[in-house]
Amino acid sequence: MRVLHVLGTLACCLAVLALLWGSASLAGEGAISEEVAATAYALAAKAIGISLGAEKPTVSRPEARISERATGVGSVRKVQSPHLSVDVDAHSGKIVRVLNEKAWHKSYAKAETARQEGKGAVPRRSPKHVIEAAENYVRSLGQSPTPEVKLRIMEFDAKGDCWNLGWVRYVNGYVFDEEAIGMSIDDQTGGLIHYNNSVTDIACTTDVSVSKEKARAIARGRVSIIQASLLGGGSYEANEPEDPVLWIVYVNRIPNGEKAEPSARPQPLLPLRARLVYDFRYEFRYTGNEMVHRSVPPLNVWVDAATGEVVEGAYVPGRAA
Numbered sequence: 618m619r620v621l622h623v624l625g626t627l628a629c630c631l632a633v634l635a636l637l638w639g640s641a642s643l644a645g646e647g648a649i650s651e652e653v654a655a656t657a658y659a660l661a662a663k664a665i666g667i668s669l670g671a672e673k674p675t676v677s678r679p680e681a682r683i684s685e686r687a688t689g690v691g692s693v694r695k696v697q698s699p700h701l702s703v704d705v706d707a708h709s710g711k712i713v714r715v716l717n718e719k720a721w722h723k724s725y726a727k728a729e730t731a732r733q734e735g736k737g738a739v740p741r742r743s744p745k746h747v748i749e750a751a752e753n754y755v756r757s758l759g760q761s762p763t764p765e766v767k768l769r770i771m772e773f774d775a776k777g778d779c780w781n782l783g784w785v786r787y788v789n790g791y792v793f794d795e796e797a798i799g800m801s802i803d804d805q806t807g808g809l810i811h812y813n814n815s816v817t818d819i820a821c822t823t824d825v826s827v828s829k830e831k832a833r834a835i836a837r838g839r840v841s842i843i844q845a846s847l848l849g850g851g852s853y854e855a856n857e858p859e860d861p862v863l864w865i866v867y868v869n870r871i872p873n874g875e876k877a878e879p880s881a882r883p884q885p886l887l888p889l890r891a892r893l894v895y896d897f898r899y900e901f902r903y904t905g906n907e908m909v910h911r912s913v914p915p916l917n918v919w920v921d922a923a924t925g926e927v928v929e930g931a932y933v934p935g936r937a938a
Contacts, residue, residue: 648707649694651676657705658696661715664757665809667701674698679707684795684815686929688867690889712758715812720803724810728776737775740804744771747780751800754809766798766816778804786816789823791893793865821865821891824923829861832895832920836861839918839927840899852905853913861895866919868892868928892928894919 654676662669679692682704692707693714704714731737748771752762770783779801786796796817801810827835840855868890897920901913919929 648679648692649705649710651694653710654694654696654705657710657712658701658703661703661712661758662701664754665701665715665717667717669698669700672698674701682706682713684867686795686866688795688889690795690815690867711814712812713814715758715809717808717810720806720808720810724777724779724801724803727778728774731776731778738778738804739775740773740780742780742804742807747771747802747804748782750807751780751782751802754800754802754812755798755814758812758814760798760814760816763816766796769797770799773804774801777801779810780804784816788821788865788891788893791823791863791865793821793891795865795867817889819889819891821893822923823865823893825863825893826923827895827920827925829895831925832861832922833857833897835920835925835927836895836897836899836918840897840916843916844901852903852907853901854904855916856900856902858898861897861920863893863895863922865891865893866896866929890928892919893922894928895922 655674658674659669674696675698677695677697679694681689682691682693684690693704694707696703696705700718702714702716702718703712705711706713727738748768756762765788766784766786768782769785770781772781773779774781781801782799784798786793796815796819798812798814798816800812802808803810837857844853844855897918899916899918901915903913917929918927920926921928
């Protein structure tokens, strides 16, 4: 079930991150204790109306938390039982993900039945009541409402008999969709099925001092370097987008035409930075004569709208988009 985040490429992104960061343990200094994580788990259970039995949940060591675009955004401790899974920020103790296992399996079963029968449910609850319930869950799980975070997606899943909602953070009118709140709510019971919260208070300037055409020239130069190095100067033509997207992203590692190599020593995560960027997406077309040739995925180059610096470029070798 997808509310807002596209998770299809996550496994491949994690493989790239493993090369970049090595097999570092993310426990770090200042990580919350198992007791603090378990307390957050109990708070989540209370917020969504699950009665905890005598069974003690398991608490993981801190594990990497990855954004939609494969940026390391910290670490979490996973607290799990057969009834409930909760991810707790390993440093702040904030609840960032909740999965009601029973409700999820029930919704999945409904979806399978609807698929086999070729029909779906009709919503019983009004959108207004669903939004009110969703906002109450958000508050109960520790996220204070803010005018920056706006409802962007609301849809009824007739097969799963549930509502999917997504809020996205905006900064001075620019979308920052790596910072979002997504959830699914059972239409029959009003219960929470799934909750994910990636909203922070990280600051970001929205100055635009670089023109679109200048940013295009900068992106074109970076693509030529990457094309010559990673693609071996082969018979590929980069199709340039007509207009870039202007939005806010987390700064990730900068592709400079060098292939990532496994690190001999674990590398620490860099501090999070957010920037307003021009996002240029390049598609590569094979122009050679070989019957069998390498499939090249798209490449995104992000140019800082304030400084003209190339602050990221998402490229995953060997995988199609």
